[in-house]
Amino acid sequence: MLNEWGLMTTELSPPAAGGRDSVAAEQVVAHVRGLIERGALRPGDRLASERQLARDVGVSRPSVRAGLRSLAAMGVVQTRHGAGTFITEGPPALVSEALGLLAAVHGIGFDRLFEARRVLEVGSVALSAERATGEQVAAMSDEITGMYASLEDPQAFLRHDVRFHRAVAVGANNPVLGALIEMVASLHYEQRRVTVERARHQLRESADMHRRIYQAIRTRDPEAARAAMDEHLRQAQAAQASEENERGRA
Amino acid sequence: MLNEWGLMTTELSPPAAGGRDSVAAEQVVAHVRGLIERGALRPGDRLASERQLARDVGVSRPSVRAGLRSLAAMGVVQTRHGAGTFITEGPPALVSEALGLLAAVHGIGFDRLFEARRVLEVGSVALSAERATGEQVAAMSDEITGMYASLEDPQAFLRHDVRFHRAVAVGANNPVLGALIEMVASLHYEQRRVTVERARHQLRESADMHRRIYQAIRTRDPEAARAAMDEHLRQAQAAQASEENERGRA
DNA sequence: GGCACCCAGTGGATTGACCACATCAACCCA
DNA sequence: TGGGTTGATGTGGTCAATCCACTGGGTGCC
Numbered sequence: 001m002l003n004e005w006g007l008m009t010t011e012l013s014p015p016a017a018g019g020r021d022s023v024a025a026e027q028v029v030a031h032v033r034g035l036i037e038r039g040a041l042r043p044g045d046r047l048a049s050e051r052q053l054a055r056d057v058g059v060s061r062p063s064v065r066a067g068l069r070s071l072a073a074m075g076v077v078q079t080r081h082g083a084g085t086f087i088t089e090g091p092p093a094l095v096s097e098a099l100g101l102l103a104a105v106h107g108i109g110f111d112r113l114f115e116a117r118r119v120l121e122v123g124s125v126a127l128s129a130e131r132a133t134g135e136q137v138a139a140m141s142d143e144i145t146g147m148y149a150s151l152e153d154p155q156a157f158l159r160h161d162v163r164f165h166r167a168v169a170v171g172a173n174n175p176v177l178g179a180l181i182e183m184v185a186s187l188h189y190e191q192r193r194v195t196v197e198r199a200r201h202q203l204r205e206s207a208d209m210h211r212r213i214y215q216a217i218r219t220r221d222p223e224a225a226r227a228a229m230d231e232h233l234r235q236a237q238a239a240q241a242s243e244e245n246e247r248g249r250a
Numbered sequence: 251m252l253n254e255w256g257l258m259t260t261e262l263s264p265p266a267a268g269g270r271d272s273v274a275a276e277q278v279v280a281h282v283r284g285l286i287e288r289g290a291l292r293p294g295d296r297l298a299s300e301r302q303l304a305r306d307v308g309v310s311r312p313s314v315r316a317g318l319r320s321l322a323a324m325g326v327v328q329t330r331h332g333a334g335t336f337i338t339e340g341p342p343a344l345v346s347e348a349l350g351l352l353a354a355v356h357g358i359g360f361d362r363l364f365e366a367r368r369v370l371e372v373g374s375v376a377l378s379a380e381r382a383t384g385e386q387v388a389a390m391s392d393e394i395t396g397m398y399a400s401l402e403d404p405q406a407f408l409r410h411d412v413r414f415h416r417a418v419a420v421g422a423n424n425p426v427l428g429a430l431i432e433m434v435a436s437l438h439y440e441q442r443r444v445t446v447e448r449a450r451h452q453l454r455e456s457a458d459m460h461r462r463i464y465q466a467i468r469t470r471d472p473e474a475a476r477a478a479m480d481e482h483l484r485q486a487q488a489a490q491a492s493e494e495n496e497r498g499r500a
Numbered sequence: 501g502g503c504a505c506c507c508a509g510t511g512g513a514t515t516g517a518c519c520a521c522a523t524c525a526a527c528c529c530a
Numbered sequence: 531t532g533g534g535t536t537g538a539t540g541t542g543g544t545c546a547a548t549c550c551a552c553t554g555g556g557t558g559c560c
Contacts, residue, residue: 022543036354043355049510060545062312069316073323074348082510082552092356098324098344104286105293105326106342108425116426123369175358176366180430299541310514332521332541
């Protein structure tokens, strides 16, 4: 699919992307992809055993394992020792480890990651204000309530925070945006588990901020929702940055 | 790292040893990740040979290959037969095949993909209007010029189209956004190579549209840039959708 | 009927061997 | 002397055979 570089190889700009990998393993990937595209494999379904796949595709078992490992690294399948290999279940999700490694390789700072998240979530909240169902809006409301109820428990507060943002993404009814947001945001969660403890006194302010976002969605006002989310994330980014600096001095 | 496992294997003699999942290959990934995070591996660098890595990490060569295959599937490394394994060079990029498979598994339509791209590019063009360097703006201008010069050559036009959008993403100076946009947009290119041929008579209109985006960036007007890009992509999405329908009837 | 156990099937990992490819240096010929 | 050829060497790609660890369900015992 991506191999049509005939379009773009004209200059240096595009990723050189030459190295075509192993044929045998790619045959396995193509085989599974075919089954998926034909609808023969759905989320949660179990693939044939490695030994059986080897016979089906006509390659050795190590090659089958290589192909399945590629699919697993892309988050398409999950393997359970002794049980089998299964199409990944649950909401569409990309492997955030890939983004983490990409950031490490290119020395990408936390601010750039946060900025990308802001673009995604600001766009997403506008869609959510336009088309979130009553049920989805109610789910957001629940998390806001949970935040106000957890002002003395940072870890619980963070849990509701995360789930509110997830609910907003779900309300946008776009699984691609949802997967992208989750991939970027998941790189923040770990760090925030630490920082939220020291931000105890800011929890009320944060809850108010989230409530403003919620109300904009509730009243179907995309522009207000966009503005509120933008302000919230800019503020959160600044807070995280100052935390970063303090840790740097310590 | 190795000592830890050495201890465990000695204790493995009694059948009670606690189970670990798929360790060997992950050790390789962790090893390479460590080298990257320590700055010992930079883009373009060659990793140690598989046989050497096997000795370094203390696992077999197939396990090394499994780990490297995971990293390759995530786009972190590229393997060249007979030459070695290298840290992926060029601008930061994610593997779009993963997104394609994700879309196939969950039956995600083209409109959702296009919508995600719109969110990303609209946000990106605003940043680009704020902070693109003179050199970057000039690069965009070149592509606009190229588009007007290629009104009779759809394939060349498309090349400039793609490169203009890339230039805008680069101007945003956010490698994460750039990688995300490229991942989503690359799923469109293949299809557009076909559709652009039949849209010959719309090329001038498309060029005008792009020029409007460019001028908004040139005059440092993020809101105008955002609006122009939004309109452009909504229109492109609609055009593609109608093409889709026609192909369905044919 | 309930429980423990066992076993067939599955993925995980290793060894060893062989093949295909890329690279470069030594070589040979013009 | 110069340039093309060729071979050695090291690399990744593939395979076969084998054993280990785990899961899940069935079987037999209590």
